[in-house]
Amino acid sequence: MEFRSHTMENGLEVVAEVNPEAYSTALGFFVRAGARDESADVAGVSHFLEHMAFKGTDGRSADDVNREFDELGAHYNACTSEEHTIFYAAVLPEYQDRTTALLADILRPALRDEDFDTEKQVIVEEICMYEDMPPFGADDKCRAAFFGAHPLSHSVLGTVESIRQLSVEAMRDYVRRRYGPASVVLVATGRIDFDALVSVAERACGAWAPVVAERAVPAFEPVDQFLVLEKRSATQQYAVALAAGPSAESPQRHAAKLLSTILGDDLGSRLYWELVEPGLAEQASLSHCEFEGAGVMMTYLSCTPESIDENLRRVRELYAQAEREGVDADELRQAKNKVRSRLVLSGERPRGRLFMVGGDWIARREYQSVAEELAVLDAITLEQVNEVLRVYPLTHNTTMTIGPRTDVRPPK
Amino acid sequence: MTEKILSHTFANGLVLVAEPMRSLESAAFSFLVPSGCVHDPTDRGGLASFLSEMIMRGAGNRDNRRLVLDLDNLGVERHESVADAHAYFSGVTLSENLPAALTVYADVLRRPHLPEEHLEMVRQIMLQEIQAIEDEPAQKLAIELRRRYYRSPWGRPSQGERRAVESITLDDVRAMFAERFRAAGTILGVAGRFEWEPLKEAVGRLLGDWPGGPDARPDQATAQPTVGHVAHESQQTQIGIAYPSVPYRDDRYFEAWGAVGVLSGGMSARLFTEVRERRGLCYSIHAACHSLRDCGGVFCHAATSADRAQETLDVTLGELVRLARGIEEHELTRLKARIKSALIMQQESSAARSASLARDWYHLGRSRSLEEVSRRIDRLSCASINAYLTECPPRDFTAVTLGPEKLEMPNGVS
Numbered sequence: 001m002e003f004r005s006h007t008m009e010n011g012l013e014v015v016a017e018v019n020p021e022a023y024s025t026a027l028g029f030f031v032r033a034g035a036r037d038e039s040a041d042v043a044g045v046s047h048f049l050e051h052m053a054f055k056g057t058d059g060r061s062a063d064d065v066n067r068e069f070d071e072l073g074a075h076y077n078a079c080t081s082e083e084h085t086i087f088y089a090a091v092l093p094e095y096q097d098r099t100t101a102l103l104a105d106i107l108r109p110a111l112r113d114e115d116f117d118t119e120k121q122v123i124v125e126e127i128c129m130y131e132d133m134p135p136f137g138a139d140d141k142c143r144a145a146f147f148g149a150h151p152l153s154h155s156v157l158g159t160v161e162s163i164r165q166l167s168v169e170a171m172r173d174y175v176r177r178r179y180g181p182a183s184v185v186l187v188a189t190g191r192i193d194f195d196a197l198v199s200v201a202e203r204a205c206g207a208w209a210p211v212v213a214e215r216a217v218p219a220f221e222p223v224d225q226f227l228v229l230e231k232r233s234a235t236q237q238y239a240v241a242l243a244a245g246p247s248a249e250s251p252q253r254h255a256a257k258l259l260s261t262i263l264g265d266d267l268g269s270r271l272y273w274e275l276v277e278p279g280l281a282e283q284a285s286l287s288h289c290e291f292e293g294a295g296v297m298m299t300y301l302s303c304t305p306e307s308i309d310e311n312l313r314r315v316r317e318l319y320a321q322a323e324r325e326g327v328d329a330d331e332l333r334q335a336k337n338k339v340r341s342r343l344v345l346s347g348e349r350p351r352g353r354l355f356m357v358g359g360d361w362i363a364r365r366e367y368q369s370v371a372e373e374l375a376v377l378d379a380i381t382l383e384q385v386n387e388v389l390r391v392y393p394l395t396h397n398t399t400m401t402i403g404p405r406t407d408v409r410p411p412k
Numbered sequence: 413m414t415e416k417i418l419s420h421t422f423a424n425g426l427v428l429v430a431e432p433m434r435s436l437e438s439a440a441f442s443f444l445v446p447s448g449c450v451h452d453p454t455d456r457g458g459l460a461s462f463l464s465e466m467i468m469r470g471a472g473n474r475d476n477r478r479l480v481l482d483l484d485n486l487g488v489e490r491h492e493s494v495a496d497a498h499a500y501f502s503g504v505t506l507s508e509n510l511p512a513a514l515t516v517y518a519d520v521l522r523r524p525h526l527p528e529e530h531l532e533m534v535r536q537i538m539l540q541e542i543q544a545i546e547d548e549p550a551q552k553l554a555i556e557l558r559r560r561y562y563r564s565p566w567g568r569p570s571q572g573e574r575r576a577v578e579s580i581t582l583d584d585v586r587a588m589f590a591e592r593f594r595a596a597g598t599i600l601g602v603a604g605r606f607e608w609e610p611l612k613e614a615v616g617r618l619l620g621d622w623p624g625g626p627d628a629r630p631d632q633a634t635a636q637p638t639v640g641h642v643a644h645e646s647q648q649t650q651i652g653i654a655y656p657s658v659p660y661r662d663d664r665y666f667e668a669w670g671a672v673g674v675l676s677g678g679m680s681a682r683l684f685t686e687v688r689e690r691r692g693l694c695y696s697i698h699a700a701c702h703s704l705r706d707c708g709g710v711f712c713h714a715a716t717s718a719d720r721a722q723e724t725l726d727v728t729l730g731e732l733v734r735l736a737r738g739i740e741e742h743e744l745t746r747l748k749a750r751i752k753s754a755l756i757m758q759q760e761s762s763a764a765r766s767a768s769l770a771r772d773w774y775h776l777g778r779s780r781s782l783e784e785v786s787r788r789i790d791r792l793s794c795a796s797i798n799a800y801l802t803e804c805p806p807r808d809f810t811a812v813t814l815g816p817e818k819l820e821m822p823n824g825v826s
Binding site for chain 2: 340
């Protein structure tokens with residue numbers, strides 16, 4: 001396992017974790033552009049653009065793009081988050097060059113009017129699909145309330161209205177501003193020929209004009225609030241609670257991961273024993289999400305409408321108790337064992353490693369091997385985990401419940 | 413391409429089938445226990461799932477908490493589920509923890525406590541799962557389509573029915589455990605880093621004296637094609653279509669699978685191209701083969717806004733019917749490229765391999781190596797796929813829609 005990196009003259013970086021033993025190769029362009037970088041008049045443009053990338057370039061039609069990926073036998077896709085847009089493919093090593101060139105090409109899409117109008121309908125359908133699945137709307141709406149005026153409040157999908165009014169010119173302008181080479185990292189894992197990777201990247205992206213995209217990272221002051229959103233067609237009642245947590249740059253982020261595993265992992269956590277195992281809730285979990293300059297601890301709960309009040313009260317009491325008494329050494333050991341195993345298992349496939357290596361690099365310009373990451377994990381102390389609870393109390397949060405009930409009250 | 417597949421059938425009928433994957437640090441196991449929902453008594457739909465949930469609540473000398481804690485400390489990423497024929501218990505962990513994990517599972521499968529004080533808790537979990545389906549329209553549609561396509565009991569939903577779940581007793585749970593949890597018909601697939609002889613010896617010690625017994629299952633067949641609509645308050649209409657296909661153990665299965673790959677494998681496949689790319693009708697559309705042991709089907713799903721649902725249905729059905737006219741060489745080339753890379757990448761996942769080994773054994777009475785599958789894929793040709801499509805064209809459609817309004821079924825759809 002060897003780490004290699006290279007920075008092109010125009011600022012585009014190429015990083016790779018080379019594993020000559022791997023059967024496959026994973027390649028991804030990580031773009032530092034997401035919902036937080038959008039102004040209100042282009043809400044949803046990052047995600048829409050991710051779709052448009054597959055609709056062709058100056059030299060390729062939409063059919064060409066899809067056909068070529070399939071000819072390479074690629075397992076490929078793209079995803080958009082609040083902070084990044086990632087285009088990736090897993091292929092056999094012999095297709096490394098062609099796949100890299102194809103991925104690079106779609107980062108400069110043609111954005112033809114007709115394709116834009118057709119794909120707009122697909123995006124609207126994607127939004128409608130989530131609207132019909134009440135748990136999905138809940139986290140988006142809760143995040144908007146939690147972050148208020150902060151750019152992390154933006155929805156990745158946008159709304160039917162914001163998508164309908166979006167113009168292709170506005171999208172072209174967004175690509176120009178946000179997809180400059182300094183905002184792009186080419187990440188590769190698995191069996192990689194690094195020199196070939198750099199030379200293909202130089203050929204494909206070397207002429208991209210340097211543009212520097214600024215990102216606003218304003219300070220953020222979380223507030224306590226309790227919100228009820230009626231969704232009469234829902235059968236279950238859902239709740240999302242967001243509390244502040246360590247950011248992507250914070251050294252406390254590792255301890256926060258362990259804390260969320262102890263309190264709210266899907267299995268064997270305090271929330272599991274309190275709510276899921278006894279059948280009081282269908283799901284109850286806590287997870288840590290990190291962003292640039294901010295982090296959240298997200299609680300998710302789904303249960304019957306009549307049991308929401310009691311379950312919210314139990315979650316609050318469970319968090320209050322953890323803040324008062326801390327977690328214990330046995331729990332920390334159990335969480336470390338779980339996280340250790342997950343790290344190793346997800347690192348076995350190049351496409352699993354791709355997101356870890358790329359995520360570390362784009363957030364912190366840092367590379368960590370699995371072994372190094374395990375060492376960091378092992379060194380976390382109980383005191384550090386409990387410190388996270390003191391600095392980021394879970395009982396201070398924005399809670400939103402969505403479902404048929406309108407009369408849910410905040411837990412005492 | 414792969415190392416050898418190893419297998420052993422114990423005197424009590426238990427099958428162990430394993431494949432070493434020495435490039436990995438992990439080892440994965442998949443138990444298939446013949447306790448699927450087709451064995452639910454008629455008035456106890458959901459009993460197999462109920463039992464599968466009860467079974468993890470303490471076993472051997474571990475109570476419910478100890479069981480979860482021990483598996484967590486062994487780093488076992490685990491998963492339990494119930495399908496038609498089997499209850500599945502699978503897990504993946506670091507290689508050195510495999511023997512200890514199997515020791516825990518031997519207790520789970522043979523000596524669960526099935527504690528009375530957990531009966532009501534498990535019932536609440538089951539009832540919530542049934543209720544939650546109402547908020548997942550795509551899943552609700554899939555359940556209804558399957559129910560109509562396969563003849564009972566093979567189309568049953570594993571979640572069961574609310575009223576039946578409300579009346580399940582501890583005696584029901586214990587009776588099903590006694591009848592269905594036994595060595596005969598149980599298959600254990602293992603893949604990843606392990607040594608064969610010590611593994612075989614350990615499994616023999618843990619499960620070799622597990623009572624065998626007969627392994628019978630109800631006959632499998634598809635039902636008469638029907639068309640139905642489920643009224644549902646939603647923005648989108650869900651469309652589900654199923655039609656007959658050969659089962660996995662039929663030699664023509666790879667032709668059937670290839671034909672469906674042309675319909676729905678990759679973004680250049682026909683359904684994605686015609687329904688989504690050209691017309692922008694929907695976000696998700698796909699088709700896939702499903703196989704019981706003795707019969708199978710192709711299941712298609714699409715979801716789109718109610719006002720565009722009719723066009724989506726018409727275009728989708730049009731593509732299914734057009735498939736019978738045959739596929740072309742360039743489609744086959746792309747299909748083979750995708751399959752080939754998928755096969756090679758399977759060698760990077762012990763979990764995927766252990767599940768395939770066990771599933772193969774159920775369908776074929778042996779497990780195929782990736783090399784064997786690869787050779788069979790090489791033999792696929794346009795001529796062989798088109799011959800299959802002439803013999804078994806997509807027809808006799810079972811169709812279900814779910815949404816605010818019913819759709820018009822074109823002529824030729826029952």
